[in-house]
Amino acid sequence: MPWIPWIETENEDSSIEEIKNLYKKVRNPLTGTISDLNRITSLTPKVSENIFALGSSVYGNAVGFTAREKEIIALVTSSLIGCVH
Numbered sequence: 001m002p003w004i005p006w007i008e009t010e011n012e013d014s015s016i017e018e019i020k021n022l023y024k025k026v027r028n029p030l031t032g033t034i035s036d037l038n039r040i041t042s043l044t045p046k047v048s049e050n051i052f053a054l055g056s057s058v059y060g061n062a063v064g065f066t067a068r069e070k071e072i073i074a075l076v077t078s079s080l081i082g083c084v085h
Contacts, residue, residue: 010042018045026052 010019012034022045026038037055041048062070 007040008043009039021045022048025049 010016010023012023014020014023019042022038022042023034026048027034035052038048038052041051059070059074062073065073
């Protein structure tokens with residue numbers, strides 16, 4: 001069965017300046033991708049920006065952990081709350 005998206009999102013090539021700025025801000029500099037969470041909240045750019053800022057703040061300020069440990073913590077947390085990623 002083909003994948004059929006059921007949540008409307010803004011396209012990456014949107015002509016809306018606010019969306020262009022959002023996607024520029026949240027794009028992963030290493031992979032060039034935009035997270036699914038930012039995509040599904042793209043119709044509310046301010047919400048999307050705030051979610052990104054919160055995640056960046058929590059992840060970036062988690063002192064005392066290596067990058068690998070942070071990823072393991074994120075994986076375990078996602079698993080415990082039922083996230084499918």
